[in-house]
Every structure is written in C-alpha cells, then in structure tokens.
Amino acid sequence: MVVVGSGPNGLAAAVTCARAGLAVLVVEAQPEPGGGARTLDLGLAPGLVHDLCSAVHPLAVVSPFLRELDLAARGVELVHADAAYAHPLDGGRAGVVHRSLDRTVDGLDVDGPAWRRVLGPFVDHADALVDVVLGDRVRLADGPLAHGPTALRLVAGLLEQAVGGLGSRFRGDVAPALLTGVGAHANVRLPAPVAAGTALVLATLAHVSGWPVPRGGSRAITDVLVADLLAHGGELVVGVTVADLDALPRARAYLFDTTPRTAVRVLGRRLPPGRARALSRFPYGNGVAKVDLVLSGPVPWQHPAVGRAGTVHLGGSRAQIARAENDVAAGRHARHPVVLVSDPTVADPSRLGPTGLRPLWAYAHVPAGSTRDMTEAITAQIERFAPGFRDVVVASRGVPASRMSEHDANYPGGDIGSGVVSAYRLLARPRLAVDPYRLGVPGAYLCSASTPPGPGVHGMSGWHAARRALRDRFGITRMPDLAPAPALPR
Numbered sequence: 001m002v003v004v005g006s007g008p009n010g011l012a013a014a015v016t017c018a019r020a021g022l023a024v025l026v027v028e029a030q031p032e033p034g035g036g037a038r039t040l041d042l043g044l045a046p047g048l049v050h051d052l053c054s055a056v057h058p059l060a061v062v063s064p065f066l067r068e069l070d071l072a073a074r075g076v077e078l079v080h081a082d083a084a085y086a087h088p089l090d091g092g093r094a095g096v097v098h099r100s101l102d103r104t105v106d107g108l109d110v111d112g113p114a115w116r117r118v119l120g121p122f123v124d125h126a127d128a129l130v131d132v133v134l135g136d137r138v139r140l141a142d143g144p145l146a147h148g149p150t151a152l153r154l155v156a157g158l159l160e161q162a163v164g165g166l167g168s169r170f171r172g173d174v175a176p177a178l179l180t181g182v183g184a185h186a187n188v189r190l191p192a193p194v195a196a197g198t199a200l201v202l203a204t205l206a207h208v209s210g211w212p213v214p215r216g217g218s219r220a221i222t223d224v225l226v227a228d229l230l231a232h233g234g235e236l237v238v239g240v241t242v243a244d245l246d247a248l249p250r251a252r253a254y255l256f257d258t259t260p261r262t263a264v265r266v267l268g269r270r271l272p273p274g275r276a277r278a279l280s281r282f283p284y285g286n287g288v289a290k291v292d293l294v295l296s297g298p299v300p301w302q303h304p305a306v307g308r309a310g311t312v313h314l315g316g317s318r319a320q321i322a323r324a325e326n327d328v329a330a331g332r333h334a335r336h337p338v339v340l341v342s343d344p345t346v347a348d349p350s351r352l353g354p355t356g357l358r359p360l361w362a363y364a365h366v367p368a369g370s371t372r373d374m375t376e377a378i379t380a381q382i383e384r385f386a387p388g389f390r391d392v393v394v395a396s397r398g399v400p401a402s403r404m405s406e407h408d409a410n411y412p413g414g415d416i417g418s419g420v421v422s423a424y425r426l427l428a429r430p431r432l433a434v435d436p437y438r439l440g441v442p443g444a445y446l447c448s449a450s451t452p453p454g455p456g457v458h459g460m461s462g463w464h465a466a467r468r469a470l471r472d473r474f475g476i477t478r479m480p481d482l483a484p485a486p487a488l489p490r
Contacts, residue, residue: 001469002027002251004242004266005448007035007410010257011225012065012459013447014234016466017253019480024234025249029241033226035257035408036416037457039217042292044395048353050292051218052407053416054457055342055361056311058084058202060221061209062130063458068482074224078212081310081347085211086303087174087181088385090316094303095178101207111175118157118169118179122204125150133201134453134460136467138435157200159193173317179203180321181313184338186421187286187365189329190322193423211311213344217351221457242266253443253469257462259410259418260430260450267441275440282430282450285421286328286365287401287414289374293360294353294395299343300388310347314339314381328365333372337364339381357394366401369413373398410448418449429454437465443473 003014006028018024032038036053044050060066061078071078080099088094098104101123105112122129128150160168170176183199186192205211214220226236242248245266256263260279264271271279301307315321315338324334342361344351352358362382364374375398383389399407401414410418419430429436430450437445447465449455470476 001025001253001255002248003255003257003447004248005035005257005410006033006226006236006238007257007408007448008037008221008225008457008459009447009449009462010035010255011222011229012462013255013257013466013469014462015069015225015228015232015482016463016480017470018229018232018234019482020470020474020476022474024229025251026229026234026236027240027242027248028236028238029409030407031239033236033238034219034222035410037218037222039219042397044292044397045294045353045357046355048294048357048359049217049351050359051342051344051361053290053411054218055344056211056213057218057221057457058205058209058211059134059456059458061212062126062205063134063460064130065459065463065482066221069224069228070482070484071221071224073484074227076220076224077215079215079347080210080212081308083305083309084206085182085311085313086306086309087178087313088301088303088306089174089177090384092302093174094306095174096305096309097178097203097206099207099210104207108175109172111170111172114169114171115175119200119204119207121153122150122157122200123207125153126204126208129154129201129204134458136464137452154197154200157196159196176318177316177321180318181315181338184313184315184321184325184365185340187288187328187417188325188421190325194421194426213310213342213347215348215350217344218457244268245270251443253445253473255445255447255462255465255469256439257410257448258446259412259448260446262409263439263444263446267439267444270441270444272440278431279439283420283425284368284412284415285417285419287368287370288363288404288416289366289370289372289401289414290361290363290399290404291375291378292397293362293393295358295360295392296356296394297392298358299341299360299382299386300392301386303385306385308346310343312341312343314341314385325365328367331367333366333370336381336384337366337374337377339364339378341382366414368401368415370401373400410450417455421454426452426454435468437461437468443469445469
C-alpha cells in the first residue's frame, strides 16, 4: 500500500494498514512529515519553535482514532490553559469560556442561562455528538444514523442559530460575539448554517474536553504516528513530489492525503472523465494569512481574564465579525479582519525560549489567494484589545494566503480547510456520492480533509478510508488494534 501525503489523515491511514500487517510506504513532498501538524524552528529567536498551521486540538481529544491510539500512553501530553478561549470586545469587556459550563454561565451574567440552554443538551450528549460529527456516515454502527436525536438536535440548533445570526437567544452582546467568534472558524459568509454548526460543536467540546495544545507543539502528535508506522514495518520517504502514479511503486491500494485535484492529476487518464470532472470542480474556500510572532512578555490584554485563555478570537461584536467575514467572502480585505490568536505558553511554559521569549501564532481571514502580508493588520487588531502589544513584539514572520501552499499543498490559496466548508459541501465532500473516499479507480482512495468529516487534527478521514481499502483490496474486515504494543517482527 502507498499513501501520498503525511498529514494526520495520511499517517492515520498508514498506521492502520501497517497495524493490519500490510507493507506501507508513505511519500511526502515536504522535508518533514506532518502536513499542518508540524512544529519548527523558524529562525526568529534562538531555541523557539512555532506551529506551522494547527496549534490547538479540540478534535484530537475526542477523535476515536487518536483515543484508540492512546496518545497519553505514548508520551503526548495535551495541556490546558485555565480558559479554553476568550473573546474581547471594545471597552475592555470580554467573554471567557472555561471547561466548567457552570463557571462560564456565571461569567456571562444575563445571558448565562441562555448559554446553558443552547449548549447544555449537547454537553449532556457529547459522545453522541462526536459520533455524529466524526463517525463514518455510511456505517450504521456509528455516525449520524446511529444517533438520530442528537443529529436532529444539532440540525435544529444550527438552523436556529443561523437564522438568528448566532445570537437569537441572547439579550447582551458578549455571548453572541463569543459564539460567533467560534463559528468564524468555518471562514464563510455569515450567518450560515455551517458556521452555526461549527460554533455549537467546538463550544460544546470546550466544555467537555477542552481546547488543549500538545506539550512541545503539534509535532508531538505527528512524531507518535510516525514512530508507530516505522515500528510496524512502514516506510516514510520525504522530499518527493508525486506527479504521476507511474512514479510510485506498484501497489494494490493507493491512498491520497491530498486535495481532489492533486489526486486527479496523479491518476491522470486512469480516472473516468466524468469522475475527474466532478473531483476537479470541488471548490476551495476563503484564505487565511498567518503571522508568527516572538514576544518579550505576555500579551497585555485590556481584560486580564483574556490572558488566561489559550485561544483568543478577535473581531469585535457579532455584527462586526459578520461584516468582516462577508467582505472576505466577496473577495475584499476586511478593514478589521477576523483574527485567531493562539498563545501556547499560557498552557505550556516549556514553549518559552531560553531567554524568556515566547512564540505567538495568529492568522487573519482574507480572500482566497491574497498576496497581502497581514502582519500589520493582525498586529493592529491585537493592539485594539491589548494596548501596548507592539511594545512586546520582538520579531515576526508573515505568510500571505498565496504562499500557505508552499508548506502544505493541501492549502491552495490559503484555504486551510482543503476545500470550501458549507452545508452542501459537508454532504458532497468532495462530490455527492454514497461513499466519498473511493476515487473511481480500483484501489485508489481519497483520505484528506477534503473528505468527511473535514478539517481538523483527528485522523478520522484516514481511518475511514483505510477501512475501505483493507476490506476492498485485502479482504480484511476487522480493523486492527491500535493500542500501544511492542513492535511487530520486521
């Protein structure tokens, strides 16, 4: 078996198949494995490392694949800040979400009860919610079909929140902004059902399992996956770009942790023309522009509680966020863009450099393919809620959306979701089909974030695709045990 691409999904597929006793080769174009889950020294300050893309991992905690793999038993420590995320507003106000639903409700004053009514039912049925979101939708044993009441509750909730602009039950402005900031992770025009669904799911996970960071950086998860692959006879080759299937060794199965268009290009004429057209039409979404910063001290947030959160959403009120997101969806740069900030040292002091310097990770939503360096815009947006922020910035590196694909080809034009996220495209991802993982060539499967369940470090797309490859090509119907175990004889 050959896996093209070594992001979390590609490695999940590779580990699963190696554990099943297959000979597995993973081919990666970058100099190191991991895709978006990499942590590197960017040369901005001695001894300081930055996460290239993914930094905070609410889905890694609940992913059935990663839970079965047992990250903790393998030495990966997922650490939590005092607060999962925060959302400052003008005038020194802010909303803060804690693991404790009660504590969060108490902090939201008049809108606390409404927050509980919106999220409480999902918190109470969190396991079912995870199965609905991450499960294999084709299988009756898991996924939406196995949890009808929770699935219907999610649909009703996202429709209500979408129609009401993510705030129909609230009287103040803090709680709606807090929920809208989470929904903005979808990076789409607002209001939208997919943004509401994103808000409900991620906010629920904040109360159930938190929004942790891996101690030492996201690479900790990648290192565990690579180590397990190699321990069970798999091979990993880096620095090799695959242009055509003929460049790969002959195999009974090929899994692509790539965009659909890359798979179409590699498979070439082997794909039926209609299937190739359908896959090539899978659209990309809006972009993000990233900036990595080095700070001499903590971010001086105007509201002190914001500094206790590992993730901070910036954009102001619900209306201001919607205005900015709609500008981006229309192809315009927002005057005050939506910005996501991750401060790993709040939860993980080991990320401090030897001289006390600290990394800060941030990105802004921009039109797809934007060539604009957003360092100044991001800095200004942080300064808006943290006066004096410029004084603690020691160094920075801006990466425009147009260059995000240079460190991961699955992010064309800065689309870190590897394809537009919308209500339709969650069903037709990457095309409308009963089984979204089979590419239309015997033995060829797509296993990237361009397939369900979509973006995030969870490995589930790779796990679902591997199940099909094992059954279809090798007659293996029982998924292998992933628990830590001694390596198999080579």
